[in-house]
Amino acid sequence: MRNKITVVGGGNVGAACAAWLAERELGDVVLVDIPQTGTMPMGKALDLLQTGPIYGFNTRITGATDYGPTANSDVVVITAGFPRKPGMSREDLVGKNQDIITDVMSRVTATSPNAIVIVVTNPLDTMVYLAHKLSGWPRTRVFGQAGQLDLARMTAFIAQELDVSVSNVQASVMGGHGDEMVPLVRYTTVAGIPIGDLLPADRVATIVERTRKGGGEIVNLLGTSAYYAPGAAAARMVEAILKDQKLILPCSVVLDGEYGLKDLAFGVPVKLGRSGVERIFEVTLDESEKVMLQKSVDLIRGSMSALKL
Numbered sequence: 001m002r003n004k005i006t007v008v009g010g011g012n013v014g015a016a017c018a019a020w021l022a023e024r025e026l027g028d029v030v031l032v033d034i035p036q037t038g039t040m041p042m043g044k045a046l047d048l049l050q051t052g053p054i055y056g057f058n059t060r061i062t063g064a065t066d067y068g069p070t071a072n073s074d075v076v077v078i079t080a081g082f083p084r085k086p087g088m089s090r091e092d093l094v095g096k097n098q099d100i101i102t103d104v105m106s107r108v109t110a111t112s113p114n115a116i117v118i119v120v121t122n123p124l125d126t127m128v129y130l131a132h133k134l135s136g137w138p139r140t141r142v143f144g145q146a147g148q149l150d151l152a153r154m155t156a157f158i159a160q161e162l163d164v165s166v167s168n169v170q171a172s173v174m175g176g177h178g179d180e181m182v183p184l185v186r187y188t189t190v191a192g193i194p195i196g197d198l199l200p201a202d203r204v205a206t207i208v209e210r211t212r213k214g215g216g217e218i219v220n221l222l223g224t225s226a227y228y229a230p231g232a233a234a235a236r237m238v239e240a241i242l243k244d245q246k247l248i249l250p251c252s253v254v255l256d257g258e259y260g261l262k263d264l265a266f267g268v269p270v271k272l273g274r275s276g277v278e279r280i281f282e283v284t285l286d287e288s289e290k291v292m293l294q295k296s297v298d299l300i301r302g303s304m305s306a307l308k309l
């Protein structure tokens with residue numbers, strides 16, 4: 001039996017995610033969007049299917065505007081929702097995207113009751129909290145993608161700065177997906193060497209700042225939010241789950257006392273495997289990291305206060 005992966009939202013991030021999933025042959029892919037998009041999801045699915053003979057994959061890809069073909073998905077990636085435009089913060093999206101997540105979760109829980117759900121829609125941590133609450137499912141099956149992207153950004157900037165392979169860089173981030181995310185410089189190494197031994201403090205600070213504002217940098221260049229790296233980041237999480245890789249990644253998950261936090265979704269290092277989030281790791285933070293963490297928490301709580309619950 002092949003796995004079934006549904007990608008909800010056939011826009012920029014959804015299509016990038018579906019392309020990555022298809023190429024890796026992780027399972028058959030259903031790309032679903034709203035009826036108002038007409039035949040767009042079918043068109044994108046057909047186009048992607050026809051990349052199969054070129055890349056050499058045999059994934060079946062279907063487009064849909066109803067959830068029938070998504071039934072009993074193993075994993076559902078939710079990319080449905082409005083992206084940022086220049087000048088907007090992720091938090092500005094709460095109202096519009098709450099309605100979308102509410103609609104999507106009612107359909108997903110009805111059609112794929114055993115799925116693992118990965119939320120990508122912004123503001124990420126707030127939407128994860130909402131999706132988890134609406135599902136009534138364990139937090140291990142409803143969580144979000146952000147840390148993998150933030151990590152990739154920090155890794156890319158460090159590799160570029162040092163002119164070394166991205167494979168040598170072991171960056172570390174946690175916290176919310178916002179400009180107050182927490183890059184963990186103390187836990188960042190290159191080929192096992194602490195980053196502080198390789199770069200002066202001001203260069204590290206510049207990389208940290210660029211990572212935090214990494215989403216905004218692309219919004220300003222593109223006029224909309226990033227999609228290749230976010231799509232790939234979500235797909236990488238699907239791979240870790242379906243291949244039961246026990247991969248440790250920062251993911252946004254609803255906390256229940258970890259890091260002294262409760263009742264919010266927050267980016268923390270977790271182990272991803274076939275059951276979803278299989279373990280949450282609590283790393284030791286120093287005083288300055290705790291201050292950064294608190295700022296990130298405050299930003300998320302502010303965004304959550306705009307939810308109509």
Ligand SMILES: NC(=O)c1ccc[n+]([C@@H]2O[C@H](COP(=O)([O-])OP(=O)(O)OC[C@H]3O[C@@H](n4cnc5c(N)ncnc54)[C@H](O)[C@@H]3O)[C@@H](O)[C@H]2O)c1
Nearest residue numbers: 009010011012013033034080081082083120121122145230
């Ligand atoms: N977590 C992250 O790291 C990250 C990174 C980038 C973007 N994002 C977020 O991902 C979301 C999608 O971004 P995008 O660039 O793909 O936007 P987009 O506008 O290109 O695509 C969004 C798609 O969602 C669809 N949609 C709207 N309501 C829907 C519903 N009820 N059911 C199903 N589909 C629905 C739209 O028709 C559209 O095709 C945004 O909220 C964006 O902010 C998150």
